[in-house]
Amino acid sequence: MSRLQIHDVSVQFPGMNGGESVTALSEINFQIEPGEFVVALGASGCGKTTLLNLMAGFIQPSNGYLTLGDSDISGLPRVACGLDLQDQITGPGKDRGVVFQKHALLPWLNVLENAAFGLKLQGVGKKERIERASYFLKLVGLEDFHKHPVYQLSGGMQQRVGIARGLTNDPQMLLLDEPLGALDALTREVLQELLLDVWRKTQKMMFFITHSVEEALFMASRLIIMSPRPGRITHDFSLDFNKIFLETRDARQVKSMPEFIAMREKVLGIIHGDEVLNGGAH
Amino acid sequence: MKNQESIHALDLAPVSKAESAPKTKSNLMQTFLSIFAAGPVKPGESYGAPGQGKSLAISLFTTAFLILIWHIATYLQWVKPLFLPSPVAVVQRFWEVATEGFANATLLEHTGWSMMRVFSAFFLAFLTAVPIGILMGVNRIVRGLFDPIIEFYRPLPPLAYLPLVIIWLGIGEVSKVVLIYLAIFAPMALSARAGVKSVAIEQIHAAYSMGATRWQVIRHIILINALPEILTGMRIGIGFGWTTLVAAEMVAAQAGLGFMVLNAAEFLVTDVVIMGIIVIGIIAYLFDLFMRYLERKLVPWKGK
Ligand SMILES: Nc1ncnc2c1ncn2[C@@H]1O[C@H](COP(=O)(O)OP(=O)(O)O)[C@@H](O)[C@H]1O
Ligand SMILES: [Mg+2]
Numbered sequence: 001m002s003r004l005q006i007h008d009v010s011v012q013f014p015g016m017n018g019g020e021s022v023t024a025l026s027e028i029n030f031q032i033e034p035g036e037f038v039v040a041l042g043a044s045g046c047g048k049t050t051l052l053n054l055m056a057g058f059i060q061p062s063n064g065y066l067t068l069g070d071s072d073i074s075g076l077p078r079v080a081c082g083l084d085l086q087d088q089i090t091g092p093g094k095d096r097g098v099v100f101q102k103h104a105l106l107p108w109l110n111v112l113e114n115a116a117f118g119l120k121l122q123g124v125g126k127k128e129r130i131e132r133a134s135y136f137l138k139l140v141g142l143e144d145f146h147k148h149p150v151y152q153l154s155g156g157m158q159q160r161v162g163i164a165r166g167l168t169n170d171p172q173m174l175l176l177d178e179p180l181g182a183l184d185a186l187t188r189e190v191l192q193e194l195l196l197d198v199w200r201k202t203q204k205m206m207f208f209i210t211h212s213v214e215e216a217l218f219m220a221s222r223l224i225i226m227s228p229r230p231g232r233i234t235h236d237f238s239l240d241f242n243k244i245f246l247e248t249r250d251a252r253q254v255k256s257m258p259e260f261i262a263m264r265e266k267v268l269g270i271i272h273g274d275e276v277l278n279g280g281a282h
Numbered sequence: 283m284k285n286q287e288s289i290h291a292l293d294l295a296p297v298s299k300a301e302s303a304p305k306t307k308s309n310l311m312q313t314f315l316s317i318f319a320a321g322p323v324k325p326g327e328s329y330g331a332p333g334q335g336k337s338l339a340i341s342l343f344t345t346a347f348l349i350l351i352w353h354i355a356t357y358l359q360w361v362k363p364l365f366l367p368s369p370v371a372v373v374q375r376f377w378e379v380a381t382e383g384f385a386n387a388t389l390l391e392h393t394g395w396s397m398m399r400v401f402s403a404f405f406l407a408f409l410t411a412v413p414i415g416i417l418m419g420v421n422r423i424v425r426g427l428f429d430p431i432i433e434f435y436r437p438l439p440p441l442a443y444l445p446l447v448i449i450w451l452g453i454g455e456v457s458k459v460v461l462i463y464l465a466i467f468a469p470m471a472l473s474a475r476a477g478v479k480s481v482a483i484e485q486i487h488a489a490y491s492m493g494a495t496r497w498q499v500i501r502h503i504i505l506i507n508a509l510p511e512i513l514t515g516m517r518i519g520i521g522f523g524w525t526t527l528v529a530a531e532m533v534a535a536q537a538g539l540g541f542m543v544l545n546a547a548e549f550l551v552t553d554v555v556i557m558g559i560i561v562i563g564i565i566a567y568l569f570d571l572f573m574r575y576l577e578r579k580l581v582p583w584k585g586k
Contacts, residue, residue, distance in 0.1 A: 058487050094493030104484035107583035108506055118492030121502070151586035169492055 002069025004055065004173060004205065005031040009064035011050050024050040026230035032173065037199055037206040037242060039220035041213065043271065047231025048209045052175050055207060056098050057091035068095060068172065094118060097166030099176040105150045105161055111137065112146040114161050118169040136164040139198060156187035163198065173205035181211060192219060193251060196242050213267050217241055217260060225270055235270060317343055367553040375553040384554055385545045387537040393561065396539040399530060400523045403462035407519060411470035412512055418471065419478025420500055436468040440526045453534035465526040466519040473515025477508025510584040517573045524566045
């Protein structure tokens with residue numbers, strides 16, 4: 001298992017209509033160790049998605065570089081003479097699975113085909129595809145839904161398919177951008193627990209973005225808090241509420257522990273302070 | 283209080299024989315009105331998107347109503363048969379042209395020629411416009427090459443460039459098919475291009491993060507995503523094809539529905555004109571039904 005490292009990375013987006021360029025991330029230094037469940041928390045626009053897109057390889061850093069183990073994953077695509085058809089050498093890869101908030105499943109494929117899609121791209125044979133996809137669909141509780149069209153599933157079930165799909169390529173890490181953001185509170189809690197179970201069983205590195213302080217504290221073994229303009233990591237906490245849950249299996253008890261509540265107030269204080277500052281800036 | 287009583291009184295009133303006669307009349311009225319009724323409301327529909335429910339019965343009624351008005355107008359001689367022949371005359375003429383022919387060809391021959399022209403243009407457009415539209419969507423060079431050409435000629439009426447097509451390609455079959463082809467090409471290519479552009483960036487990212495190559499992203503995500511709009515483009519395209527048919531058959535045609543209509547108009551055979559229009563309309567409509575069927579079969583996930 002190898003760690004993901006971010007070395008002195010900045011990201012600037014060119015301004016709209018020749019306006020000022022936006023510094024979405026500024027001089028980020030940060031690493032994720034094998035087996036860590038890292039949660040990123042912060043107000044909208046502080047660069048969480050940009051950070052995740054960098055790790056996934058969807059965007060390239062303006063400065064600095066990223067490594068996963070020994071390989072550089074910040075690679076810029078090699079685009080020659082405008083024929084955008086040749087393979088990308090680095091950038092996104094099957095060593096980093098991604099789970100999106102929505103719109104990312106393929107509606108023309110059923111549940112099983114969606115989960116097995118990555119394997120199909122790799123040229124894995126049909127029998128093995130079904131076998132491996134079935135394993136992960138079972139892990140997320142969808143063993144009875146193989147033939148269902150994904151567009152007929154509820155939002156929670158669709159995200160289960162998304163999680164299974166992210167895992168079938170056996171990536172080193174899973175990147176999740178507010179995967180539970182669009183779900184109702186009950187479904188959300190069920191999937192929080194499911195993700196922790198998946199994490200424990202697979203031992204993958206996780207990078208999970210959320211807006212919810214409670215969700216962040218419950219899921220994280222490491223919590224980073226980001227602040228905007230320019231996007232930076234301002235706080236970095238080690239937590240173990242997720243391990244307590246995995247031992248006791250009682251989420252409500254964990255979330256009402258005095259330590260949990262104290263931490264929640266502290267984090268809210270940090271974020272609220274940020275928001276007051278933002279409000280002043282406008 | 284008074285109201286309540288009167289309702290009771292109505293409820294309890296025995297139905298006499300005398301009353302049942304007007305009742306059948308109102309039943310008829312009800313059956314008639316029922317074709318306009320939306321039918322039982324499904325949950326969520328009353329306050330859902332407007333315009334739901336079946337409309338087939340209403341459409342059939344509209345058709346029947348128009349034919350009836352047409353019949354009355356001609357029967358009572360509101361208009362001269364020269365301007366508007368009766369439905370019966372048109373049907374008779376249909377039979378006559380089908381069996382004996384008009385302008386040296388039977389109806390089947392006219393229809394055959396027109397369908398040959400429209401569908402070969404449609405087929406050629408499909409083979410060229412869809413790939414070019416897709417390439418315009420995924421490649422900036424192809425987009426740069428074709429965008430000005432398509433955007434320039436697209437709004438021109440086919441009649442405007444018909445003389446040029448004839449000067450270049452002569453008065454044979456080629457110029458007719460090319461004229462129809464040009465009319466179909468633009469909407470089909472632009473739809474394919476729009477379909478390519480409609481893909482969600484998350485789907486592309488997801489594929490890349492599963493190790494897809496650029497070519498795999500195009501083949502497995504972008505092309506399939508573009509299918510619904512490509513099919514819509516085919517529907518719009520064939521519509522333009524039929525629209526252009528008459529223009530294409532204006533010059534030096536020996537047969538064809540458009541030619542038949544023009545020829546009949548020249549000799550003021552109005553019933554053949556109307557019959558030709560109806561035949562073109564029905565063929566176009568049937569093909570559209572077929573395309574809609576294809577859509578349901580090929581892309582049941584459309585808009586999901
Ligand atoms: N493609 C882009 N072009 C220009 N600006 C962008 C782009 N993506 C993000 N930004 C800007 O970068 C900042 C960080 O955005 P993002 O990473 O999406 O924040 P978050 O996910 O934390 O809400 C925002 O100010 C946003 O407006
Ligand atoms: Mg975001």
